Amino acid sequence: MLVDRLTETGQFLACSRFDPHLFSSPIEFSLANGVNVAIPSPGIIQFSPANQASKDIVLSCGVHGNETAPIEICDDLVSRILRLELCPRQRVLFIFANLPAMDIAQRFVEENMNRLFSGEHANSTAAQNQERLRACELEKVVGQFFQTGTSESTRFHYDLHTAIRASKNDKFAVYPFLHGGRHSHEQLAFLLACGVNTILLSESPTTTFSYFSSRQFGAHAFTVELGKVYPFGQNDMSQFAAVIKTLEALISEDHLSLPPFDSEKMYIYRVNQVINKHHHDFKLHFEDATPNFTDFEKGHLLASETGAEYRCEFDGEAIVFPNENVAIGQRALLTVVPTQL
């Protein structure tokens, strides 16, 4: 029986990927420790403890199917909860977002899912595809999860990724644009405890998953980059000990006790330029192997395409997420400059 299989093996992700028909209709059951489990569809599993929770936590991974380390981290957490080795005391929703992209070990099948949130999936000029349908489903599931929490509970969403290339600062997070809201020092302390020592402050609305939860539901939300892309089974999981331990504590403790935020330990950047690709001849003017956060002098040519050259506007302006292979109209490069909170 399915529930026995899940609670004995913990293999929710494997069942979702390889036997998705098992979840063709929603399933709900309780674990022996009283935790309620709800599975609305493949790759989405919600745990609600019997006790009164104070936090509603979304942990998403695999929005990009080849970013495997966060998928392996979440798979292990879910598995241990199902096998009663880890007991959640907070409401937590795990999302394994792009299952078909995991199967082909690619960032996406037809379209970058992390450009489809905040309703962009319904952009009427674009053809429907599985990433658009899934983004729409994820918006609904996250909305329902947050809206069914108590009014006293605090909302969190950590959307876990890995970067395509190496980074000078190996673990970093994008703090979505807050429209004038206050950046949370408690959240920065939490990220430091996870080993994330670099923050990018976004200064404009985006169509990413983390911006969606931040803007629509007032969640403390971040895109968290955990190292570099490697195939399944080839991640050095020792690199993630701090993030795993801190996520376990977040889920399973009533109150997290963390050292206060120490700004000396955090590199903070603000996004200076969002450079989109407008033409097929868009070209980056640095080596493919150049790591994220490499900085250049003012005036340095970073990229060019028909009718435009993109140069550093400040000394010390650094590159993040360069990718000349994105679709026309999409972000091909961010530049960031150091700042303070």
Ligand SMILES: O=C(O)CCC(=O)N[C@@H](CCC(=O)O)C(=O)O
């Ligand atoms: O390494 C790269 O080029 C991309 C890694 C990645 O998937 N990053 C996210 C960042 C989302 C954000 O800006 O919040 C993405 O590009 O979707």
Ligand SMILES: [Zn+2]
């Ligand atoms: Zn990603």
